[in-house]
Amino acid sequence: MPKKQKQNMNKKRGGQKKQKTPQKDLAPKAKPAEAASSAPVLSEKMKKSKHSLWRHLDPWVIGSVVFAFGIFFALFLVWGYQFTIAGSHSFISTTVAGLQSGGDNDQGLLPQNSDDGKVETFDGTRVLPNKTHHPVAVMFDNHVDARPQSGIQSASIVYETLVEGSITRFMGIFDYGKQDKIGPIRSARPYFTQWVDPLDAAYMHAGGSPEALQKINEYSIKNVYQGQYYWRDPGRPRPHNLYTSSDLMIRDIADNNWQASTTIRRWKFSDTPEKGTHSDGDKIHLHFSGNSIGSLVDWEYVPDTMMYKRFQAGVAHEDAQTGAQITAKTIVVQIIPPIVAIGDHGRLTLNVLGSGVAHIVFEGKHIEGTWKKDVVSSRTVFYDDNGQEVVFPRGNIFVEVIPSDREVTFE
Numbered sequence: 001m002p003k004k005q006k007q008n009m010n011k012k013r014g015g016q017k018k019q020k021t022p023q024k025d026l027a028p029k030a031k032p033a034e035a036a037s038s039a040p041v042l043s044e045k046m047k048k049s050k051h052s053l054w055r056h057l058d059p060w061v062i063g064s065v066v067f068a069f070g071i072f073f074a075l076f077l078v079w080g081y082q083f084t085i086a087g088s089h090s091f092i093s094t095t096v097a098g099l100q101s102g103g104d105n106d107q108g109l110l111p112q113n114s115d116d117g118k119v120e121t122f123d124g125t126r127v128l129p130n131k132t133h134h135p136v137a138v139m140f141d142n143h144v145d146a147r148p149q150s151g152i153q154s155a156s157i158v159y160e161t162l163v164e165g166s167i168t169r170f171m172g173i174f175d176y177g178k179q180d181k182i183g184p185i186r187s188a189r190p191y192f193t194q195w196v197d198p199l200d201a202a203y204m205h206a207g208g209s210p211e212a213l214q215k216i217n218e219y220s221i222k223n224v225y226q227g228q229y230y231w232r233d234p235g236r237p238r239p240h241n242l243y244t245s246s247d248l249m250i251r252d253i254a255d256n257n258w259q260a261s262t263t264i265r266r267w268k269f270s271d272t273p274e275k276g277t278h279s280d281g282d283k284i285h286l287h288f289s290g291n292s293i294g295s296l297v298d299w300e301y302v303p304d305t306m307m308y309k310r311f312q313a314g315v316a317h318e319d320a321q322t323g324a325q326i327t328a329k330t331i332v333v334q335i336i337p338p339i340v341a342i343g344d345h346g347r348l349t350l351n352v353l354g355s356g357v358a359h360i361v362f363e364g365k366h367i368e369g370t371w372k373k374d375v376v377s378s379r380t381v382f383y384d385d386n387g388q389e390v391v392f393p394r395g396n397i398f399v400e401v402i403p404s405d406r407e408v409t410f411e
Helices: 003-013 032-051 059-081 091-101 190-199 210-218 246-256
Strands: 132-140 157-163 167-176 202-204 222-224 268-270 283-287 296-302 307-312 330-336 354-362 365-373 381-383 391-393 397-403 407-410
Touching (some): 190 210, 283 330, 354 381, 354 391, 354 407
Parallel strands (some): 157 397
Antiparallel strands (some): 157 167, 283 296, 283 407, 296 307, 365 381
């Protein structure tokens, strides 16, 4: 044991005799005047000690640190891989893209009215130009395992109609606002593409039927299929766990340099639209698939809020993000011909072109009118019983597209 340490121990023992240490082993005491001159020498020693630190480390310690870092990085890659969808990039790519993109990018501003400098969105809501973005159509899963969904409430327009399995699927049109979580997202079907095309919207989906993918190419739809714009929620079972967000929508538009069309055919809106003449607009019942409770959709008018509450399979249909029941300002029931054909895997062929009966319901009143969509590139337009185009109140719209051989009732 070094002698200085023995001295300290002897001091603590108190009763033991203090040992003498030869003066030749101790550095001579510096005089006060010499103290300052010794500082540079000590500093130089510290520098040498600091530089030699890594040379004296045990190679085993260095190897252990490197190995631990490698394990951590491998675990991070595995965690990131759970967000990957087939044939696409992973969540890690999304993270890198986010760092490179530089944040929000408001593009594709809609033509603004000259009275107050605001723009009118697809649901007639008037917002400042910097609150809008390029329209995006998102396919929503409506399987029982997908409910409750996130973000449907924020869509300007929601289309709902049948897919295989006697269930429905949604397509939400987003053109303003911000949502952190939107989904679950499912695959495309051909008749949904016919509603996307005239809006010049980017189309977010998780693949699609062969016919739907063919139509996306045929119509030159802005296709969003790369995984870097989606992620999977590990808390939900596949395939009902794929999501996106408003920020990822905006990033996708920016990455592709897409510009929104300024010539989109617009529906008409007013702060004081003319209501229907029929009083049976308080409740709507739609049986999309026979009398199965799972395919039953109900809307119920709430006079205090002037909104309609949605029920699915007999229970309140809620938004997962807010926990609130889904509501709509206007419900449009578009009657189309019966299912044209049932193909592979039960996939349906629906005819959404031409014309037919339409019911427009808002503020507790019911308009019995018609719908018309001549070609794929034209929007569906709704008319009242006098043949005049319907003027909607400002607010979100649900378009329920249902075959004529399914039951629809109004109360």
